[in-house]
Amino acid sequence: MSFLVPKNRTVKETNPWCYLDIAIQPDPIIHADTNESKQLLSTYETIEMDLITWNTLILTSLNKLYGLIGESSPFEIIKHNNNPLQKQIILKIQVEDQSKFNNSLMSYTFNLSKYFNDLNLNCNFKINKIENYVGLVL
Structure with missing residues (x-):
């Protein structure tokens, strides 16, 4: 016994990934x-954020709000802007984790002196855009 899908009916594909533009x-x-x-401004403009620092900041923000469960959430940095004036990345996450990342990133404040000794400056994350397709956040 086989099931036939009517020709006028389309099957909608769902995208399991979500993309965040974070600065x-x-x-x-x-x-x-x-x-x-x-x-402070001149020092801030000269620092360059590497991928290890970005990963550490994101994991720490997830850990602060959700503990080990948050820290184990999968993510991938797919674009890293090397321009020192724009400290920005594109983050790929699962759609189910969107609220978890949104809450943890928006509520996390950090001091850059932990990562750069000569810069005592408080910062936070800004989510510029959240989309289901990577082309919409580039």
């Missing part, structure tokens, strides 16, 4: 008109 947002005090802020 680091520095503390707004960096744009103040003081000498210390100008020095």
